[in-house]
Amino acid sequence: MAERTIIIDHGSCYMKTGLSGHQEPAVLTPSIVSYLPCKENPGPSHARRRLIVGINRKHSDNFSYPVQRSRIVNWEGVELLWSFVIQKHRKGQEFEDCPVLITESPFWEPGDRKKILEIMFEFLDVPSLLLADQLEMSLYASGLxxxxxxxxxxxxxxxxxxxxxxxxxxxxxxxxxGGQDITTYLRQSLFKDKSDGYSLAQMETVNKIEMSQCYVPQDLADSLDLCHSLPLSIDKGNACWLPDGTKVELTPMQHVAPELLFSPQVFDLPxxxxxxxxxxxxxxxxxxxxxxxxxxxxxxxxxxxxxxxxxxxxxxxxxxxxxxxxxxxWVNPKRHFSVWLGASLVTHLSTYKPQWTTREGYMEGTRL
The missing domain is CATH 3.30.420.40 (ATPase, nucleotide binding domain)
Known part of the structure; x- marks a missing residue:
């Protein structure tokens, strides 16, 4: 294959993208699109509204995730995201005609793969494409x-x-x-909100808490007993500020929200x-x-x-x-990028060459 390949690892929360041969993806793009009102349609309907990558703060209630639980639910949004990252990596004549590797979800059906080929070859004009199994890529990243x-x-x-x-x-x-369920638990417990939707301010608050104050306990009961036995003032990082300016103390269960991954029944997940x-x-x-x-x-x-x-x-x-x-x-310090790193290795393996689909081959097949 070419010396450089554009690799797209499209997760439900983030897209990890970059050129093969590097030690980690160059760009992390939130897997989020927003519909903006326009003159023809100022209302909530998606028809004839402008679609953008990310969240527009003036219309922050109109964002959505085109990929949910690894299933593509909004092809228009996915096409926009792929077009955005491919153009970003094509900057400069050197990478104008790069092949593309997309990591593949186990939930993609034959119809999904056909749609991906159509987008890549007919709309984004890529020269060749490989769909690579995500878990297989993580295996290769481990060296095993x-x-x-x-x-x-x-x-x-x-x-x-x-x-x-x-x-x-x-x-x-x-x-x-997964992490979506940890986020939902924290949002609902912090804001007492049982709805499916949430605001940008709520999302940013929860993300900050997840990154700075949450952990997996080694024993849930012991951790809760310890937390309850300590005065709140002992933990100066226990407080957080809600978007409306309210200061709240995090509960012990909110601190150990990632316990949900090991004991989902405790969080009423059967x-x-x-x-x-x-x-x-x-x-x-x-x-x-x-x-x-x-x-x-x-x-x-x-x-x-x-x-x-x-x-x-x-x-x-x-x-x-x-x-x-x-x-x-086998713990890799960059294990959050394992799928992308394995894909970067695969682009240089001759054993995968027969699995690539070229634009010429695709066009020939559509004419038959």
């Missing part, structure tokens, strides 16, 4: 060919065992559980936690591969960056009967 990839992102948590580069599909697990999903996946594999998988657990995704996440995951997996020979977590 066999192991258990555990991806915990904004919309989904996915567990997929691999053996010699081959996914054991029947043993994969998908939980509709599904197994991440550790149980891994053990269920291992149980469904052949006996001969279970010890190998437990010795090669590869956490990745933005939620794995929470303080305490990897220690808690190791603690729970190490207590399982499959860990008699030891559990090992």
């Amino acid at each position: 060919l066999s192991g258990m990839v555990v991806d915990c992102g904004f919309g989904l948590t996915r567990v997929q065992p691999f053996q010699l580069g081959r996914p054991l599909r029947s043993s994969g697990k998908v939980l509709e559980l 599904m197994p936690g991440i550790s149980q999903a891994i053990l269920d996946s291992v149980t469904s594999c052949e006996d001969s591969s279970r010890q190998m998988l437990m010795a090669h657990v590869i956490p990745c995704g933005g939620n794995t960056m929470y303080h305490g996440f990897t220690r808690r995951l190791f603690k729970e997996l190490a207590a399982s009967p499959f860990s008699s020979n030891g559990t090992t977590l």
